[in-house]
Amino acid sequence: xxxxxxxxxxxxxxxxxxxxxxxxxxxxxxxxxxxxxxxxxxxxxxxxxxxxxxxxxxxxxxxxxxxxxxxxxxxxxxxxxxxxxxxxxxxxxxxxxxxxxxxxxxxxxxxxxxxxxxxxxxxxxxxxxxxxxxxxxxxxxxxxxxxxxxxxxxxxxxxxxxxxxxxxxxxxxxxxxxxxxxxxxxxxxxxxxxxxxxxxxxxxxxxxxxxxxxxxxxxxxxxxxxxxxxxxxxxxxxxxxxxxxxxxxxxxxxxxxxxxxxxxxxxxxxxxxxxxxxxxxxxxxxxxxxxxxxxxxxxxxxxxxxxxxxxxxxxxxxxxxxxxxxxxxxxxxxxxxxxxxxxxxxxxxxxxxxxxxxxxxxxxxxxxxxxxxxxxxxxxxxxxxxxxxxxxxxxxxxxxxxxxxxxxxxxxxxxxxxxxxxxxxxxxxxxxxxxxxxxxxxxxxxxxxxxxxxxxxxxxxxxxxxxxxxxxxxxx
Amino acid sequence: xxxxxxxxxxxxxxxxxxxxxxxxxxxxxxxxxxxxxxxxxxxxxxxxxxxxxxxxxxxxxxxxxxxxxxxxxxxxxxxxxxxxxxxxxxxxxxxxxxxxxxxxxxxxxxxxxxxxxxxxxxxxxxxxxxxxxxxxxxxxxxxxxxxxxxxxxxxxxxxxxxxxxxx
Amino acid sequence: xxxxxxxxxxxxxxxxxxxxxxxxxxxxxxxxxxxxxxxxxxxxxxxxxxxxxxxxxxxxxxxxxxxxxxxxxxxxxxxxxxxxxxxxxxxxxxxxxxxxxxxxxxxxxxxxxx
Numbered sequence: 001x002x003x004x005x006x007x008x009x010x011x012x013x014x015x016x017x018x019x020x021x022x023x024x025x026x027x028x029x030x031x032x033x034x035x036x037x038x039x040x041x042x043x044x045x046x047x048x049x050x051x052x053x054x055x056x057x058x059x060x061x062x063x064x065x066x067x068x069x070x071x072x073x074x075x076x077x078x079x080x081x082x083x084x085x086x087x088x089x090x091x092x093x094x095x096x097x098x099x100x101x102x103x104x105x106x107x108x109x110x111x112x113x114x115x116x117x118x119x120x121x122x123x124x125x126x127x128x129x130x131x132x133x134x135x136x137x138x139x140x141x142x143x144x145x146x147x148x149x150x151x152x153x154x155x156x157x158x159x160x161x162x163x164x165x166x167x168x169x170x171x172x173x174x175x176x177x178x179x180x181x182x183x184x185x186x187x188x189x190x191x192x193x194x195x196x197x198x199x200x201x202x203x204x205x206x207x208x209x210x211x212x213x214x215x216x217x218x219x220x221x222x223x224x225x226x227x228x229x230x231x232x233x234x235x236x237x238x239x240x241x242x243x244x245x246x247x248x249x250x251x252x253x254x255x256x257x258x259x260x261x262x263x264x265x266x267x268x269x270x271x272x273x274x275x276x277x278x279x280x281x282x283x284x285x286x287x288x289x290x291x292x293x294x295x296x297x298x299x300x301x302x303x304x305x306x307x308x309x310x311x312x313x314x315x316x317x318x319x320x321x322x323x324x325x326x327x328x329x330x331x332x333x334x335x336x337x338x339x340x341x342x343x344x345x346x347x348x349x350x351x352x353x354x355x356x357x358x359x360x361x362x363x364x365x366x367x368x369x370x371x372x373x374x375x376x377x378x379x380x381x382x383x384x385x386x387x388x389x390x391x392x393x394x395x396x397x398x399x400x401x402x403x404x405x406x407x408x409x410x411x412x413x414x415x416x417x418x419x420x421x422x423x424x425x426x427x428x429x430x431x432x433x434x435x436x437x438x439x440x441x442x443x444x445x446x447x448x449x450x451x452x453x454x455x456x457x458x459x460x461x462x463x464x465x466x467x468x469x470x471x472x473x474x475x476x
Numbered sequence: 477x478x479x480x481x482x483x484x485x486x487x488x489x490x491x492x493x494x495x496x497x498x499x500x501x502x503x504x505x506x507x508x509x510x511x512x513x514x515x516x517x518x519x520x521x522x523x524x525x526x527x528x529x530x531x532x533x534x535x536x537x538x539x540x541x542x543x544x545x546x547x548x549x550x551x552x553x554x555x556x557x558x559x560x561x562x563x564x565x566x567x568x569x570x571x572x573x574x575x576x577x578x579x580x581x582x583x584x585x586x587x588x589x590x591x592x593x594x595x596x597x598x599x600x601x602x603x604x605x606x607x608x609x610x611x612x613x614x615x616x617x618x619x620x621x622x623x624x625x626x627x628x629x630x631x632x633x634x635x636x637x638x639x640x641x642x643x
Numbered sequence: 644x645x646x647x648x649x650x651x652x653x654x655x656x657x658x659x660x661x662x663x664x665x666x667x668x669x670x671x672x673x674x675x676x677x678x679x680x681x682x683x684x685x686x687x688x689x690x691x692x693x694x695x696x697x698x699x700x701x702x703x704x705x706x707x708x709x710x711x712x713x714x715x716x717x718x719x720x721x722x723x724x725x726x727x728x729x730x731x732x733x734x735x736x737x738x739x740x741x742x743x744x745x746x747x748x749x750x751x752x753x754x755x756x757x
Contacts, residue, residue: 140632167683174690571669629728633735
């Protein structure tokens with residue numbers, strides 16, 4: 001048992017998801033939905049607690065667990081806990097019809113299972129499996145409102161594109177397996193660093209990066225983003241944008257040795273995403289699509305930090321104590337806190353049609369609490385002080401500068417400056433424009449308003465005390 | 477050139493030829509049958525690679541399961557009974573050029589690499605026992621989670637299809 | 644045409660992979676794209692199995708020596724399982740889409756907006 005103890009968190013979550021499904025048919029009870037919600041929340045909390053407990057004190061770099069399946073490295077554990085927190089947040093914030101509550105919460109838990117496997121994968125097969133658990137739950141969550149055409153379309157589109165990406169990822173993995181003869185990421189890393197990588201390995205890693213680029217929606221591969229984001233339920237959109245991408249980023253931290261050979265691909269992804277995402281957002285009037293384009297730009301910022309790697313540079317000029325990977329961790333937390341709330345708020349406002357900027361008019365008067373929260377989230381996404389997004393960008397760009405990149409942070413700054421325009425446009429429409437004849441409808445329960453308010457406070461508080469996130473990371 | 481080499485070439489040509497049909501066929505039913513022969517030929521390739529368990533799995537799961545699913549998908553989404561489901565495809569030109577470029581790149585790099593062309597001795601009693609051993613030892617977690625994934629996928633699929641009688 | 648070696652399998656895998664890519668880029672029909680995705684996954688599987696056959700590097704110590712080279716084959720089994728999952732979900736969405744809206748062409752997106 002001791003040997004398999006580190007697998008406990010994943011088992012709790014997966015079994016819990018199944019258990020929730022079994023409770024689903026008990027539809028007689030009026031309060032079943034609330035009951036299921038609290039049970040799911042408890043399961044996520046239990047998983048997080050077990051995760052921290054079993055990994056406590058196992059601090060050697062990339063140790064192998066369960067015969068080489070998952071890593072217990074602190075950074076990966078911290079990532080997994082953050083993703084569990086986003087799932088917990090979504091469980092609280094999502095609106096779901098009574099009769100479908102069982103399926104909804106259980107799919108969210110399956111999604112969480114995929115995320116924590118992917119975030120801690122130590123084996124290429126684990127990367128693939130975690131990614132597929134994550135993706136399959138996402139297909140279903142995206143298409144969850146099956147009576148709406150756009151919802152089904154979003155689901156099938158994401159499915160086909162994710163399948164395409166998996167094909168690239170898998171072919172790349174097969175070539176890597178061919179060259180190194182192993183699926184263990186740690187071993188591949190040792191071998192790749194010890195020897196000069198042959199052309200085959202380079203192609204393998206290149207195909208792998210193409211697959212990753214699709215999943216992250218980095219710019220040459222971003223086409224699916226607006227459509228899928230628009231058609232998913234608001235809270236699910238938030239998860240696609242934040243933790244499903246974050247899990248991918250966490251899974252590829254052990255691959256940072258690729259910076260020796262493939263940095264130009266990542267550089268290109270980052271630069272194109274920062275420019276493309278922000279420019280595409282300028283002319284859009286549908287709010288969810290604006291945020292979809294902005295999420296492309298944000299992936300560009302994150303990749304900038306990624307390029308800085310996980311070592312501290314000796315002649316660092318700015319904030320020398322923060323490595324690129326730590327900055328990425330900070331940013332994933334900051335971005336998740338802001339984007340989850342923003343998309344959830346738009347989900348509450350969204351009616352039958354796609355939500356345009358015009359539909360936001362009057363929301364500030366109709367539901368000031370929600371509008372105020374949305375303001376804070378958008379403020380943070382724009383990277384303006386004192387919200388947490390501001391420090392996220394500072395850390396990313398300074399880490400990149402310390403690592404010797406000059407143009408990338410510059411492009412990032414220019415991109416953010418462009419981006420501020422469309423973020424402010426959202427705020428202006430929210431508060432300063434007179435409402436149209438029809439009042440906007442906002443469907444948010446008291447619980448949901450409290451959750452939104454809580455995360456708005458968190459966005460500001462984390463911005464005022466950014467050290468908290470790093471001390472959280474150090475606690476693992 | 478001995479008999480097994482000849483058989484390999486027949487299988488390889490069958491796989492590629494039917495994959496071309498699967499890719500280029502205008503009629504989607506033909507494409508599915510192209511995929512059918514590709515999958516069977518790939519099972520043959522697995523036999524060549526002494527992967528007997530994989531060959532059987534390929535036939536049972538891929539040909540017997542996934543392909544039948546796809547055929548159901550085609551037949552149930554086709555109101556015409558005469559099986560003419562014309563695929564409204566875009567121009568193949570761009571895709572073909574892109575694919576050709578990719579193929580040339582991968583093949584030219586394959587030429588550069590040196591390979592160990594001596595196969596290891598196949599397990600004496602077939603691959604089933606070692607694969608079972610691996611599944612329940614090194615890959616136990618993966619094994620468990622793939623079953624969980626299957627469950628999630630089945631429940632999700634059932635949930636989504638149930639939507640039909642709603643409105 | 645010499646004896647069959649690893650390269651032959653790799654070239655076969657590469658051709659099937661590229662055909663899959665061509666199909667996905669060119670087709671609009673959802674089932675057609677799924678067919679091409681299956682081609683790509685199978686191409687990767689051929690590679691995995693061929694490499695596990697020709698690999699001469701045993702994985703971490705195991706008490707069953709003949710299992711030492713089976714990494715690729717086991718991975719291939721997971722790929723097949725997950726492909727089945729994906730096809731099941733895809734079929735569910737496609738059937739629903741067709742029953743409600745009468746088409747499974749992926750590109751009719753914007754005209755179909757409700």
